[in-house]
Amino acid sequence: MSAVHVAAVDLGAGSGRVMDVAFDGKGIHLTELHRFTSPPVTLPDGTYWDALHIWRHVQDGLAKRPDGTASVGVDTWGVDIAMIDKHGGLLGNPIYYRDNRRAIAYDDLKERFSFRQIFDGTGIQFMPINTLYQLVAWQAEGNPILDTADAMLTMPDLFHYWLTGNRVNEFTNATTTQMLNPVTGDWNRNLLSKLGIPTHFFAPVVRAGEKIGEWEGIQVIAPGTHDTASAVVAVPTTTQNYAYLSSGTWSLLGVELNEPIINDAAFAGNLTNEGGYNNTIRLLKNIMGLWIIEETLATWRKNGTDYDYEQVMAMVEAADDPFHTVIDPNNHRFLPPGDMAARAADFCQEKSLPVPETDAQILTCLHVSLAMKYRFVLDTLEAVSGLKVDRLHVIGGGSQNRVLNQMTANAIGRPVHAGPIEATAMGNAVVQLITLGELAGLADARTMLSETAGMQIYEPQDTANWQAAYERFHTHLDG
Numbered sequence: 001m002s003a004v005h006v007a008a009v010d011l012g013a014g015s016g017r018v019m020d021v022a023f024d025g026k027g028i029h030l031t032e033l034h035r036f037t038s039p040p041v042t043l044p045d046g047t048y049w050d051a052l053h054i055w056r057h058v059q060d061g062l063a064k065r066p067d068g069t070a071s072v073g074v075d076t077w078g079v080d081i082a083m084i085d086k087h088g089g090l091l092g093n094p095i096y097y098r099d100n101r102r103a104i105a106y107d108d109l110k111e112r113f114s115f116r117q118i119f120d121g122t123g124i125q126f127m128p129i130n131t132l133y134q135l136v137a138w139q140a141e142g143n144p145i146l147d148t149a150d151a152m153l154t155m156p157d158l159f160h161y162w163l164t165g166n167r168v169n170e171f172t173n174a175t176t177t178q179m180l181n182p183v184t185g186d187w188n189r190n191l192l193s194k195l196g197i198p199t200h201f202f203a204p205v206v207r208a209g210e211k212i213g214e215w216e217g218i219q220v221i222a223p224g225t226h227d228t229a230s231a232v233v234a235v236p237t238t239t240q241n242y243a244y245l246s247s248g249t250w251s252l253l254g255v256e257l258n259e260p261i262i263n264d265a266a267f268a269g270n271l272t273n274e275g276g277y278n279n280t281i282r283l284l285k286n287i288m289g290l291w292i293i294e295e296t297l298a299t300w301r302k303n304g305t306d307y308d309y310e311q312v313m314a315m316v317e318a319a320d321d322p323f324h325t326v327i328d329p330n331n332h333r334f335l336p337p338g339d340m341a342a343r344a345a346d347f348c349q350e351k352s353l354p355v356p357e358t359d360a361q362i363l364t365c366l367h368v369s370l371a372m373k374y375r376f377v378l379d380t381l382e383a384v385s386g387l388k389v390d391r392l393h394v395i396g397g398g399s400q401n402r403v404l405n406q407m408t409a410n411a412i413g414r415p416v417h418a419g420p421i422e423a424t425a426m427g428n429a430v431v432q433l434i435t436l437g438e439l440a441g442l443a444d445a446r447t448m449l450s451e452t453a454g455m456q457i458y459e460p461q462d463t464a465n466w467q468a469a470y471e472r473f474h475t476h477l478d479g
Contacts, residue, residue, distance in 0.1 A: 007218075028449075041309070
């Protein structure tokens with residue numbers, strides 16, 4: 001058969017690319033059409049995304065699409081939003097999720113409103129980056145944007161709007177706002193009203209796989225617009241007894257369920273019920289991820305020491321004592337940009353733990369701490385969901401980190417299946433192909449990927465020593 005082509009626009013928090021994805025009936029083949037950087041921009045009043053810069057590059061990438069491209073879909077990171085006025089104009093650049101105004105609003109709301117009530121109404125874990133706290137911050141400062149806005153769009157749906165003229169929010173990304181009821185699938189207007197937040201600008205919610213409109217004669221199809229939702233679609237599994245780890249700047253570790261779990265145990269574990277493709281729920285926890293390693297290397301680079309990833313992995317592999325110390329990657333101090341090595345030292349001093357001193361000790365600490373945190377979260381997910389996980393699928397860019405993959409297998413005591421690297425673009429395309437009728441459904445797509453995507457399997461090693469170290473440090477990982 002002749003190949004069917006779709007365009008997957010995959011926008012990360014800091015870079016983006018437009019991919020041509022061809023399906024020949026046996027497998028999917030990715031070609032990068034355009035790649036660009038899109039760093040946040042800091043102004044005197046805060047930090048923003050340059051939405052027009054991103055849009056220009058999306059257009060540049062789509063202009064390179066092959067003739068006959070059948071559809072296009074956009075996925076991005078979660079939680080950030082754009083506000084549209086009644087004339088269809090963008091009301092200022094979207095605010096960056098690490099902007100400190102959200103953290104201030106988060107702390108303020110925690111003092112005056114029941115977080116359990118918010119969890120019961122949304123099923124979403126508490127993080128200062130969540131969209132809810134952006135609206136709370138605007139409300140506190142009396143920002144007129146809440147009155148003048150005619151539509152609130154999540155980031156992928158801003159670009160879908162600019163492609164089609166239609167204002168909708170796709171379910172998977174909408175859930176990350178902590179303002180949507182995962183049971184009804186609609187905005188929780190009752191909760192928002194209690195918080196004093198206007199609800200007139202909340203655009204309708206659609207599901208992944210729905211056709212939104214057309215752009216230049218090409219169908220625009222909503223994939224799982226949250227990048228992790230798209231990545232989970234591309235997990236190359238043929239079993240139900242698995243967990244996934246979408247590994248990149250953030251690590252998102254979770255399991256796939258048919259219904260949300262909103263109870264005491266989920267609340268205590270600060271777990272989140274995010275939307276998935278095919279009306280599924282991604283019960284997961286956000287973990288700080290490779291951010292702490294990337295920021296450490298960036299700090300050292302500014303100071304004149306530049307390590308590439310092969311050097312990093314070699315230093316960690318050669319560590320004499322990998323269990324010298326462990327930090328909690330999810331501690332609040334690791335959220336903002338900055339010197340993570342210094343913050344790790346502060347954490348260890350606060351907890352009366354050995355302080356990593358050499359570069360090798362610091363890098364080893366960060367890798368081991370991530371692996372230990374994955375074990376901690378996986379144990380929590382199994383206890384809350386009742387599932388028994390027999391393997392962990394690591395997908396995304398972090399699946400290339402062989403040292404972290406092996407450490408993770410050692411820590412959890414189960415095999416780690418690493419790959420595909422391009423899970424997000426693949427999952428984006430798979431949803432489009434299912435909607436177009438080229439793939440029979442999700443199970444068919446995952447079977448195809450398991451046979452063609454390629455995986456590296458890491459079997460657990462030295463599990464007794466890892467278990468002993470986990471028992472020693474696990475109380476410091478509860479954050």
